[in-house]
Amino acid sequence: MIFRRLALINESQKGFTLIELMVGLAIIASVMVGITATVFQTFDVNAKSANHMAASMQVQNAGHWFSQDIQMAQVIATDDDVGTPETEVLTLLWIGWERRDQHNNQLIDTYVVSYTYDNNKIWRNEDVDTDKYDSGGSFVETIESTSSVLVAEHITTLTVSATGGKVTVGIVASVGDTVEDRTYEIAPRPAH
Secondary structure (H helix, E strand, O other): OHHHHHHHHHHHOOOOOHHHHHHHHHHHHHHHHHHHHHHHHHHHHHHHHHHHHHHHHHHHHHHHHHHHHHHHOOEEEOOOOOOOOOOEEEEEEEEOOOEEOOOOOEEEEEEEEEEEEEOOEEEEEEEEEEEEEOOOOOEEEEEEEEEEEEEEEOEEEEEEEEEOOEEEEEEEEEEOOEEEEEEEEEOOOOOO
C-alpha cells in the first residue's frame, strides 16, 4: 500500500521545484567558491615559496664564492679602486701551488680576484697570471687569463669588512616580497 502511494507521488511529479533548484545551485556555488579559493591560495603559496627559494639561493651562492676565495687569500683589500667604473667591494690575491707541465716546466699561478657590486648584481672577476720557468729555472713567459662570473643577483645590500683576522660579508637579497639576510664570517688561510 505504501509503495502505491509513492508511485502515485512520483508519477505526478514532472521535475524539480524552484526551491530545489535554488538550493542545488547554492550548494554548487559554495563548492566552486571553495575550490577557487584553494587554487588561488595554492598559487600564492607557490609564488611566495619560489621567491623565498630564489632569494635564499642567491645569498647562498654569493656566500659560497666569497668563502672559497677568502679562505685562499693571502692579501685582502676592501677598498674600491676608483680607477675602474665598477664598485669593487673586495679584492683578493694569492699565489697557487707550484706545478710542472708535461715538458717539466715549472708553473706558478698568481690569482687576483675582485668582487664588484653594481645594479643589484655581484660579479666575480678573476685574473690569473701563470709564470712559466724552464727545467733549468729560467723565466720563459707569463700567460694571462681573465674571467668574469655573475655570482648573484637581486642583492639589495652588500657589506664587506676585514677586521681581527676575519672578513665579514653581509648579504641581503630581495625577490618579490621576500627578503633573505645572511652574515658570513670567514677566516683566510694562515700566513706562512
